[in-house]
Amino acid sequence: MRYDKAEFKAAYGTFAQLPETDLPEIAFAGRSNVGKSSLLNKLFGRKNLARVSSVPGKTITINFYQVEDVNFVDLPGYGYAKVAKTEKQRWAEMMEGYFNSDRNIKLVVQLVDMRHPPTKDDMMMMEFLQSSGYDFIVVMTKSDKLKKKKDYNERIEKSKLEMSFIPPERIIPFSSETGEGLDILKQYIEKYVGE
DSSP states (O other): OOGGGOEEEEEESSGGGOOOOOSOEEEEEEBTTSSHHHHHHHHHTOSSSSOOOSSTTOOOSEEEEEETTEEEEEOOOBOOTTSOHHHHHHHHHHHHHHHHSOOOEEEEEEEEETTSOOOHHHHHHHHHHHHTTOOEEEEEEOGGGOOSHHHHHHHHHHHHHHTTTSOGGGEEEOOTTTOTTHHHHHHHHHHHHHO
């Protein structure tokens, strides 16, 4: 798959705006500030295709990118406290609408920050994906920030316990700086798109 041919297609602020499609979709979910935009830019081999925000909670739209005949869907980040109640409500409606519609969601890439245990919101999201029968992998972002090998290995081992309901091979350390985990992520995407 030619990820470098990715194009930004559109951003939608409500679920009702989403156009129908039967294209396979790879969805990216995670809390605000977990590094979704940085991951997408690394995946696409582009600097600024997905806009990186310095303000958490900024992505409150569902953003669509297309690579060949596959949609890459950047879902709005969750769990940022400074967002107004109405925004949280809109976020919930968008997410619910997206996941409960008949879209051709092949794989969900759930992002968690490797430096910390998954948050309550992360766990809720993963439990939702599992109970709804979605295929998903967990990408642990910012792996390069754990400078000491001991800290890195410790987080790997702890994450297996914290997310014990997920097969360990589906938990992937990732760095948008060094590219760690990028090839494994691409393998998963291509496996699910090909099915």
